[in-house]
Amino acid sequence: MLGLVAIMLSLSGIAIAGELRKPSGPVLLTVTGKIARANGDGAALFDEEMLSALPQHRIVTRTPWTDGIKLFEGIRLKALLDEVAVKGSVLRAEGINGYRIDIPVSDADNFGVLIALRMDGERLLRRDKGPLWIVYPRDSVPAVRDERYDSRWVWQLDKIEVR
Helix, strand or coil: CHHHHHHHHHHCCCCCCCECCCCCCCEEEEEEECECCECECCEEEEEHHHHHHCCEEEEEECCCCCCCCEEEEEEEHHHHHHHHCECCCEEEEEECCCCEEEEECHHHHHHCCEEEEEECCEECCHHHCCCCEEECCCCCCHHHHCHHHHCCCCECEEEEEEC
């Protein structure tokens, strides 16, 4: 009976303890390194549906790269890290263009960092820094207005390695 319940949970898309469900669409984000939960070869692979299934949040803020105040919608970085059960203290975030930066895991807790999927209600596309963009709440958290945080806004994010 327990096996039947596990099969039913798996088919419904709910992850059973220790494992993530497999993506059914194109993979947007790959998380590797010091993680306890994966769904393929030591990596956690996420498609848009999987990311959209996590609790959604908003940040309204200005950025150094856009005009005016923007509404960003997506998932909290902290929710993603919890989903993969992070065991490290540093994230090496990488964009499609090869840009890489190390981000302390503590930023996720301290600042409510977002992995944005939408800006002003529109799906982020490559031409507007998507499909995923790490966004800090500049207008509501004065500490992240410091220039050192600007380099952590990884656009076209597609990989995170936990160290």
